[in-house]
Amino acid sequence: MRTLFFAYYFLGVTAFTLLSGCSLLAPLSKQSGPVVPEASRKASPEFLHPVAVDQPASPVTMSNSSAKVRKAAPAPVGPSVSNTVPVQPATLRYTAPQIESASAVQLKYAVLLDTEVEQLPPSALLEQIDPWMGVPYRSGGNTKAGVDCSSFTMQVFEQCYGWKLPRTSKQQYSFCERTDTAALSYGDLLFYATRGRSVSHVGIYLGNGKFVHASVSSGVTVSDIADPYYQKRFVSAGRVPGASTRQ
Numbered sequence: 001m002r003t004l005f006f007a008y009y010f011l012g013v014t015a016f017t018l019l020s021g022c023s024l025l026a027p028l029s030k031q032s033g034p035v036v037p038e039a040s041r042k043a044s045p046e047f048l049h050p051v052a053v054d055q056p057a058s059p060v061t062m063s064n065s066s067a068k069v070r071k072a073a074p075a076p077v078g079p080s081v082s083n084t085v086p087v088q089p090a091t092l093r094y095t096a097p098q099i100e101s102a103s104a105v106q107l108k109y110a111v112l113l114d115t116e117v118e119q120l121p122p123s124a125l126l127e128q129i130d131p132w133m134g135v136p137y138r139s140g141g142n143t144k145a146g147v148d149c150s151s152f153t154m155q156v157f158e159q160c161y162g163w164k165l166p167r168t169s170k171q172q173y174s175f176c177e178r179t180d181t182a183a184l185s186y187g188d189l190l191f192y193a194t195r196g197r198s199v200s201h202v203g204i205y206l207g208n209g210k211f212v213h214a215s216v217s218s219g220v221t222v223s224d225i226a227d228p229y230y231q232k233r234f235v236s237a238g239r240v241p242g243a244s245t246r247q
Helices: 002-030 038-043 050-054 104-112 123-132 149-161 169-175 228-233
Strands: 177-179 189-192 201-207 210-215 219-224 234-239
Touching: 104 123, 123 149, 149 169, 149 201, 149 210, 169 189, 169 201, 169 234, 228 234
Parallel strands: none
Antiparallel strands: 177 234, 189 201, 189 234, 201 210, 210 219
């Protein structure tokens, strides 16, 4: 009995071994060709997914809302433009004050007329007036020992401009062209009625509301046309014909 048991046991083990061997060799029998190493299988297209190998990659389509790519504006050619405006030094176009080069006469009359040196009448006119300053008034006088108003204006204009004015203030008034006080210029004549209603006094306008004349009380002096005494007695302003050519 024991001999028979071992015989059946040996046959069973042998059969199990044969069946197990066949199942292990079955996958190998289905392959054709040599066994490919694992690394080669991963690198070879034959072992890639069929979709990745057999089908071309489909182009990516995007909607207009997502596919638009904004191109950067081209850089400007030439110098860059800045919003900051560079500050340029201002160019002065007015005549600078001439105080440094002003003569003593000009400085004197800048004070008397209460104005800037560059606003003064031409120095030629001031230089003819200045020697008469302070000369006492004398009716009918025509020298620096004493002079009246019309002789003073007559001599200054002749010495400065070469103009020959009539002798009396009434005659000078008739000789001159009338001018508006709003348009007064240096060298214009101012006429006053200091005795009665007719013209009896004359002076020379120098600018900035000032005029020079031979005053009965002060001699040759500078006065203000806004002075109440002269405002009340003012008759008219006159301009010598051709006076626009004066220098």
